[in-house]
Amino acid sequence: xxxxxxxxxxxxxxxxxxxxxxxxxxxxxxxxxxxxxxxxxxxxxxxxxxxxxxxxxxxxxxxxxxxxxxxxxxxxxxxxxxxxxxxxxxxxxxxxxxxxxxxxxxxxxxxxxxxxxxxxxxxxxxxxxxxxxxxxxxxxxxxxxxxxxxxxxxxxxxxxxxxxxxxxxxxxxxxxxxxxxxxxxxxxxxxxxxxxxxxxxxxxxxxxxxxxxxxxxxxxxxxxxxxxxxxxxxxxxxxxxxxxxxxxxxxxxxxxxxxxxxxxxxxxxxxxxxxxxxxxxxxxxxxxxxxxxxxxxxxxxxxx
Amino acid sequence: xxxxxxxxxxxxxxxxxxxxxxxxxxxxxxxxxxxxxxxxxxxxxxxxxxxxxxxxxxxxxxxxxxxxxxxxxxxxxxxxxxxxxxxxxxxxxxxxxxxxxxxxxxxxxxxxxxxxxxxxxxxxxxxxxxxxxxxxxxxxxxxxxxxxxxxxxxxxxxxxxxxxxxxxxxxxxxxxxxxxxxxxxxxxxxxxxxxxxxxxxx
Numbered sequence: 001x002x003x004x005x006x007x008x009x010x011x012x013x014x015x016x017x018x019x020x021x022x023x024x025x026x027x028x029x030x031x032x033x034x035x036x037x038x039x040x041x042x043x044x045x046x047x048x049x050x051x052x053x054x055x056x057x058x059x060x061x062x063x064x065x066x067x068x069x070x071x072x073x074x075x076x077x078x079x080x081x082x083x084x085x086x087x088x089x090x091x092x093x094x095x096x097x098x099x100x101x102x103x104x105x106x107x108x109x110x111x112x113x114x115x116x117x118x119x120x121x122x123x124x125x126x127x128x129x130x131x132x133x134x135x136x137x138x139x140x141x142x143x144x145x146x147x148x149x150x151x152x153x154x155x156x157x158x159x160x161x162x163x164x165x166x167x168x169x170x171x172x173x174x175x176x177x178x179x180x181x182x183x184x185x186x187x188x189x190x191x192x193x194x195x196x197x198x199x200x201x202x203x204x205x206x207x208x209x210x211x212x213x214x215x216x217x218x219x220x221x222x223x224x225x226x227x228x229x230x231x232x233x234x235x236x237x238x239x240x241x242x243x244x245x246x247x248x249x250x251x252x253x254x255x256x257x258x259x260x261x262x263x264x265x266x267x268x269x270x271x272x273x274x275x276x277x278x279x280x281x282x283x284x285x286x287x288x289x290x291x292x293x294x295x296x297x298x299x300x301x302x303x304x
Numbered sequence: 305x306x307x308x309x310x311x312x313x314x315x316x317x318x319x320x321x322x323x324x325x326x327x328x329x330x331x332x333x334x335x336x337x338x339x340x341x342x343x344x345x346x347x348x349x350x351x352x353x354x355x356x357x358x359x360x361x362x363x364x365x366x367x368x369x370x371x372x373x374x375x376x377x378x379x380x381x382x383x384x385x386x387x388x389x390x391x392x393x394x395x396x397x398x399x400x401x402x403x404x405x406x407x408x409x410x411x412x413x414x415x416x417x418x419x420x421x422x423x424x425x426x427x428x429x430x431x432x433x434x435x436x437x438x439x440x441x442x443x444x445x446x447x448x449x450x451x452x453x454x455x456x457x458x459x460x461x462x463x464x465x466x467x468x469x470x471x472x473x474x475x476x477x478x479x480x481x482x483x484x485x486x487x488x489x490x491x492x493x494x495x496x497x498x499x500x501x502x503x504x505x506x
Contacts, residue, residue, distance in 0.1 A: 002380065004377070004380060004381050004384075004405040004408060004409055005335050005338070005339070005404070005405055005407075005408025005409065005411075005412070006338065006339065006381075006401055006402075006403075006404030006405030006406075006407070006408045007384060007401060007404075007405060008339075009339065010336075010339060010340065013339070024434075024437070025434070028434050028436055028437060031436065036506065037497055039436065039439055039440070039443075039497075040443060040493045040494075040496040040497040040500060041490060041493040041494075041497070042440045042443075043439065043440045043441075043442070043443020043444050043446075043447065043493070043496075044443065044444075044447050044451070044489045044490070044492055044493040044496065045486075045489060045493070046440055046441070046443070046444035047443070047444045047446075047447040047448045047450070047451045047489070048451055048485060048486055048489040050444065050448050050451075051448065051451045051452050051455050051485065052482050052485070054452075055478060055482060057473065057475070057478070058473050067482075076486070084436065084437060084440055085440065087437065088437065088440045088441045088444050089444070091437075091441055092441060092444055092445055092448070094412070095415075095416060095421065095424055096308045096309060096310065096416055096421050096445060097308055097309065097416070098309060098373070098377060098409060098412040098413045098416055099377065101335070101405070101408050101409075101412065102331065102332060102335055102408070102411075102412050102415075103332070103335050103336065103339060103408070160384070164397075165384065165388055165397070165401055166384065166387050166388050166391070167391050170387060170390065170391055171387070174387055188475055188479075189475065189478065189479050189482065192475060192476060192478075192479030192480070192483075193479045193482045193483040193486070194483070195479075195483075196479060196480045196482075196483025196484065197483045197486055197487060200483070200484070200487055201487055201490075204487075204490065
């Protein structure tokens with residue numbers, strides 16, 4: 001998901017850089033001044049996320065994805081610290097490893113340090129509130145990981161399309177479609193990693209201790225999350241077209257969008273279908289994993 | 305662990321000696337220039353190409369190292385370029401995107417390979433990047449290799465104690481490894497904090 005230089009035009013690079021700088025400024029101010037002790041922890045955590053990103057997992061048909069870690073950082077450190085940590089990871093990758101462009105740094109920061117963290121924090125916060133049990137914690141973690149990946153890939157597709165590099169009906173299915181699958185891997189790994197941490201050092205994570213209640217509210221909340229993410233595939237083009245019209249974009253991409261590209265509506269339909277299927281798969285995965293992790297026999301059978 | 309680009313940052317050449325702020329500014333200007341070349345005048349991309357090759361020559365960097373590092377990052381470029389190629393009339397766009405991002409990549413590799421990371425951080429500090437972010441970035445660049453080695457040790461310890469399932473991908477073991485890496489990282493962070501305080505940090 002690291003966009004290299006040359007893929008984004010000046011408008012997109014500039015806008016995303018401004019939005020990222022503003023968001024990071026807010027995040028930096030929200031890290032409390034008394035969090036003196038947490039500064040080395042954030043530095044080491046950034047290194048940890050970097051190393052964790054080298055972990056590859058199989059997705060489907062021989063392809064593989066790698067961990068992004070935005071949700072992991074959000075659950076472990078809280079959203080503000082997670083945004084700072086993810087920003088450090090992206091900056092070091094660009095400047096020390098040339099992974100992700102220098103000018104597209106703003107866009108990469110936006111996708112992985114802002115959008116991914118916000119999506120994870122919103123999903124996690126909402127689900128934890130409506131399902132305050134240990135099982136709800138794992139369910140929220142899994143769903144937060146999945147939505148962080150889907151939201152970040154959606155933002156990435158929008159940036160590429162707004163730069164006229166790839167037309168939106170092609171970019172969205174290709175990016176978000178693939179990432180609804182990759183997000184499942186991220187959800188599984190993140191949840192299992194957190195269960196390891198909880199078993200070894202329970203004091204590092206605050207687990208809710210409420211008794212199990214009705215599953216109606218969690219179900220409704222899951223539906224809300226899905227509804228927030230799925231329409232990204234269908235609603236976004238209208239908004240983008242409006243933006244591009246008002247900014248006076250012309251030429252290449254507008255030409256493609258209106259070209260006899262019969263797949264224009266069907267491409268978006270594919271994206272929508274993939275998003276719906278992916279959302280159902282993510283909810284099922286979150287359900288199964290959270291159940292397995294909170295069933296006593298499974299816990300003792302699962303050695304570390 | 306992939307190696308960073310600092311392996312030859314200690315060489316002595318006019319490019320290595322140049323002020324890091326100048327190099328960062330120059331690299332940014334070059335990449336902006338590459339981005340602004342309009343599709344109708346793609347021939348102008350030859351100017352930044354000549355500049356990149358000239359800088360490479362003046363920097364005494366081993367050509368093989370440079371080419372290998374640029375090629376290592378090229379697959380991602382090819383992926384998106386392929387996507388651009390698939391759309392009607394996309395071939396020239398794909399070629400332009402390829403040329404632009406390869407030049408950008410080459411510039412970034414040159415910058416990182418001729419400038420020690422600490423010098424770049426000094427420039428960022430003078431540019432008023434918030435100190436908290438810079439501290440986290442500095443600590444991170446220091447501990448990336450330490451944690452990478454730690455992950456290697458965890459993996460070796462696990463493999464020496466148990467069978468390896470070669471056929472099936474083992475999510476549980478992988479997650480346990482990452483989880484324990486985090487635990488070791490927090491332990492290390494506590495020791496680093498004590499050491500920093502002992503040396504009068506803040």
